[in-house]
Amino acid sequence: MNVLFIHDAFPAQFGRLALELVRRKGWDCRFMVQSLSSCPTPTPEMLRELEIRQVPLAAEHRTSDGIPWPQIHGHFLEHCRTIMEAVRSTSPPLPDLVVAHGGRGAPTLFLREVLDCPIVVYCEYYFATHRRDISYRIDLPPAEPAQFFPRCINAPTLSALVDCDAGYSATAWQRDTFPARFRHKIKVYFDGIDTDLYVSGRSSRRIGDVTIPPGARVVTFASRGLESIRGFDLFMKAAQRIAAARSDVVFAVAGGEEIHYGWDKLHTGAPSFKQWVLGQDSYDLSRFFFLGRILPEQLADVFRMSDLHIYLTAPFVLSWSMLSAMASGCVVLASDVGPVREVIEPGVNGLVEPLFDVDRLVATALRVLDDPAAHAPLAAAARRTVLERYSVETCIPPLGDFLERVAGRGV
């Protein structure tokens, strides 16, 4: 079977999936992407086995500084048109199935003009007007577009969803963010965590040039961007108090300073949420290692040295990093929100506390750091959870079968 994967970036959600489909089912997987990702980067095997065509947007539709929210739909349509023209010019064979992702709607809307095959869209998320995602942090100063953005941002998502044959979400919580009328069309299949890479064991105990002394406790925090939706500010508040309580703790923070979601620049007036947060208090930065964006292999090493991983997301798409940390045998302390609760059973395979309750976050963190042995069963259970429910080995077969059913129009 010939499958065309469409995504902004490669490998992102589809690279590993496609590689597994090539290996396991012998499918021919092609990609149309705007760019190759730097985090994570494509593996040599992916580049060897998969046909990847970069289809950049026309120069006038590219921007490095975000798209003004009223123009997002137009940008989406231009992306749809670019993809349509690219498919039109593709040499045979034509795909038997299209699988497409778009953070703001899969760019498949015009493909029916040039293709007659089923289309599957990856239903990542449907934005809410309140109490979720970028509307959740009402504790921050108001940002003017926040009132309007959620009322129009879903237009591309809805258009693609109406048009597609089937969709899938990585978690039930994500699926349930979509309007109820569409849920029959959206199945739940997780992408798959690489449990060979993210595995517990000996770490280098080195962060950059610094060697972590034996006996020191390492607390980790990871997020693609250090931003409010992932609770970076709340982590820093908690970390400061943990640092005050224990002199042997260091904090390894992975993530860039880019803002991927929300209005942090408007909330704060600062170009970097991280810098704004650091300016709010006097932190002992000698205890913090800000690693920036790092490769998966480096992140896996950081997780292996972690005594406690803190994950403080608002109700939003669950980060791969939390599951990767669990796969690595970390004790995870996370915010008590819907997407986390789908994975973590408190006291069994991790710990949760209310997102804004820094007192409780600190108290729980200190209990873990005071007695790691007592909390080791949580880490073991976390690893088991990922192996049983979220590993590549577990997730790819049913997802492949689903795609096969859709290709046969069996949905």
Added chain:
Amino acid sequence: MAQDPLHVLWIEPGFPGRMGGVADWLTRHRGYRSTFYCHTTAPRSHWPSSVGRGLDIETFGVGGAARDQAVAWSRTLERGLCYAYGCWEVLDKKRPRPIDLIVGRSSGLGSSLFAPVYWPSAPVASYMDYYFAPHQHDLADHAAPDMRSSYYCWRRSMGAIDLLDLEQASLGWTSTEWQRRLYPGEYQPDIEVLHDGVDTDLFRESAWHSRGAGPRVIAGRAIPDEVRVVSFVARTVDRLRGFDRFFTLAGKLMATRQDVICVAAGDPIVRRGLDVTFHNQDYPARLKADHPSVDRDRLWLLGSVPPATLAELLAASDLHVAPGRSYPVARSLLEAMATGCVVVASDVEPNREVIEPERTGILINTSYEHTLAGTAIKILADRATYRPLGAAAAALVRERYSRAVCLPRLAERFSALVEAHEARR
């Protein structure tokens, strides 16, 4: 069911548009307070009587892409958001309150999309006009084989604002079952068919139609009894509503009978973006230039006229022609039926929903010019034989489509909507 007086915030790009008449009736007959937000207003001669007496108009400006004369098709939604934002700005400044219900008609522009930012506690009822099919209906059925692909891309993109409106709405409603079925299956169960009715006080069965006698006047000109009047009415006299077919028909009829005058009412400038070929052009002028032999003394083009003039025209018409493409039934078709006109309409699905062939009107395949002309000639030659069709049409509209029938139902639905919304809070 309760039909309580409500304070309704009506939002539509233009006033009176479609909702103006509804707001007027509910204000006069159910004690509503109506605040009507719009971007443009028609001349005062088009305004309903309750303006200033329970129905207040507020206009809003638009900025950004909405101020441009033309924007790329891919920026259509952006234009709509400019309307929505402009409406919100004036709402936030004027602060009308308390609002029981927001009734929006997007017309593809989404003007009401941000109204709940100002007043989140009121339910929203969205009137849904038309959901584009990429290759079907309206003028797409007649697109040239070499039509550029961006035309179909544009059509595929046009539903976005409707989807946003429907997601936001507590109630989606439309006028006909055909319109409802155009929408994606996921939304159809949540769209109710509630016709907004025609004004049967103004468009009532005329003496000319019921008795075949009585004075006839069209736009100030008296019409002798022996003259045959053929009428065509549309908001804009364009291809979508079949003005090209009417124009051809007029030529044939005037060549066949010296006693025929053909009268068209409607804005000559093609306003709908649907007609990409003639958009913003004077379409009748274009046709006249292409067919200079048409007898201009007997082809009257009235332009956009006030409702009273329209009523005069329809009251005097011996044959009303509605040869449009597959598109929501024109209100003027029902108004013509209400006045007792003999109606000949194109045999398309939306028209079949309101016309019972050979009883309340005649449906014809407009692909064949001679069919339309032949039918029209027969009707004009024997007005008495066909008069019962007009009488049945008038009765049908009185029973099913008059405001006195339709709008109490709508008022009930609005009351229920508000009650249910309050109960949930």
